[in-house]
Amino acid sequence: MTKSESPSLSPAEWEVMKVLWESGPAAARDVFAQMPAEKKWAYKTVKTLLSRLVAKEAVEYDQIGNSYLYRAAVDRDAATRREVRGVIERLVTEATSPLIAHFIEEASLSEDEIQELRRRLDQKERGKG
Amino acid sequence: MTKSESPSLSPAEWEVMKVLWESGPAAARDVFAQMPAEKKWAYKTVKTLLSRLVAKEAVEYDQIGNSYLYRAAVDRDAATRREVRGVIERLVTEATSPLIAHFIEEASLSEDEIQELRRRLDQKERGKG
DNA sequence: GACAAACGACTACGCATGTAATCCAATAGG
């Protein structure tokens, strides 16, 4: 496959990706409109980020007549996994479990989510027989 | 408290911190010597990173006679927590549990570690009654 | 059809980062 490794995304770029992942294909103006309010970015800033994401091939667009519709070109799960691997590489020398423990500590989790995670741990355990 | 917010560490800086956390106070040359072999950094690069870490107040040094002994000035756990919070902010919009699931998936965990994490989830659950 | 509003393309600019090299003083070896 001629699959080039997707470069990682900067924090600001992640914000834009989150909007695209959650609101589907959208015009630049709409992406701008849907940015979390606390990010007080200019429209131009969002445009720049979109262009950079297109350059990184993390975003594609369809030109419908005159207007452009931007959409994520990478899967959110895949991007998250890449990021997770990066975090693990960066922070961990020996064991990863203390790092995960920190995440559990810092996250706010519903009982259902806790159940779900427990299930995943069980699965992981069975996986190694 | 006049506690100034510690700025976050770059990936390269983390590498240096890991050595300091694991090998205690050390001279620059020893830090260099203990860098993971696959990081083929010049000694000067390590020196630069140490200086930047000192500037960031993440590292301090004692000057014993002529030689300098560098040591971590921030707690590894605290630094990790900050980083974890950053990752959560960056990647998460709604729930954090899918992110944690990715970590569980990507990590290699021993059965004991899985046990330990399960215990932490239990604790988290009891915490909310 | 002329003019303003929008939008995409290109440019800007300062700080962080990766990755060192140079400069200078102290030290150790001959």
Add this chain to the structure above:
DNA sequence: CCTATTGGATTACATGCGTAGTCGTTTGTC
């Protein structure tokens, strides 16, 4: 004692990133 080495301090330089602004074209408005 003079010299080569070594270490800290300072400087370098390309790239990435945050955060836009300018330019030129397309388009909708009267």
